[in-house]
Amino acid sequence: MQLIYCHIQRFRNIGNQEINFSDTYRARFDGINLTIDRCARNIAKDYLYGNNFMRHLHVIVGKTGSGKTNLLQMLGMDKWSRMDRENAGAYLMLYKAAADNEFAIETVGLDLPLFANVDNMDWFGSSHKIRAFKFTYDFDHHQFQNIRYLQYDEMENTHIINAFDQYSFAHYPYSEEHTNEWHSENGLLPRMIVRYGKSSITMDCLYLQD
Numbered sequence: 001m002q003l004i005y006c007h008i009q010r011f012r013n014i015g016n017q018e019i020n021f022s023d024t025y026r027a028r029f030d031g032i033n034l035t036i037d038r039c040a041r042n043i044a045k046d047y048l049y050g051n052n053f054m055r056h057l058h059v060i061v062g063k064t065g066s067g068k069t070n071l072l073q074m075l076g077m078d079k080w081s082r083m084d085r086e087n088a089g090a091y092l093m094l095y096k097a098a099a100d101n102e103f104a105i106e107t108v109g110l111d112l113p114l115f116a117n118v119d120n121m122d123w124f125g126s127s128h129k130i131r132a133f134k135f136t137y138d139f140d141h142h143q144f145q146n147i148r149y150l151q152y153d154e155m156e157n158t159h160i161i162n163a164f165d166q167y168s169f170a171h172y173p174y175s176e177e178h179t180n181e182w183h184s185e186n187g188l189l190p191r192m193i194v195r196y197g198k199s200s201i202t203m204d205c206l207y208l209q210d
Contacts, residue, residue: 001095001104001158001189002056003075005029005036009110011074011089014067021058027094032113034094035142036103057208073173076162078193080175082108082130090129095189097134097156104150106132106188118147132187150187160191163201 005027007018020026023045027036060068074091082088090109097104107115109129118133132150137143159182166172179193194201 001097001156003093004096005094006071006075007092008071008074009090011091012067012070013065014070014074017067019071022096025096029092034092034105034112034114034144036094036137036139038139069168072162072164076160076191076193078191079130079188082188088130095158099136101136101139102134103137104132104134104154104189106130106150114144115147118149130188132189150189155189158189160189161201162191162193163196163205164193165196 002022004022004025005018005020007027007029008014009016009031018027018029022039023042024039025036026039027034029035060071062068074089075093088108092105092107092110092112095104095106096102107129111129115131115133133147134150134154135147136145138145164174174193179195182190182192196202196205
């Protein structure tokens, strides 16, 4: 699965912001309704990137204090931090699955009417408004179909790795207890928080940089 959209109602210094990470799909969440549209093919980008594997690499830029690091921490946050109601915030993350019209969504701190009638699951996030769903989408009628809770075997081997330089923080924000381990539960994509320079992810980062 590929992250294609994020809506942030509130998270630290970020409020009422949305980010589209895809040039194939455009999503929009107005606080109640979520819509997804296909984008017209961009011939210029196809010519520029071709079949280059780097075409899905995104770079976030902005002034100091604008929220770049907060956004990345939100995407890669471990389950324990998301369960902290006071600091978790409210946001959603939308992913494109492998099938043509299939998507997945993770929500934190939000009550989405669209998913209110899905059979409940007794897992760690239910009382903290932390939930994840998979569904199919009818682009012609903007309708959600086959909505169900996201199960581990439906995650399509997708993992999120939050790799960071510990010296880039004035105040180191991570607990050593929750670093360098996979955090996975039924309902959320697996995530790992690792220190750059002290893990195998370092070689991947150097390769991308080159």
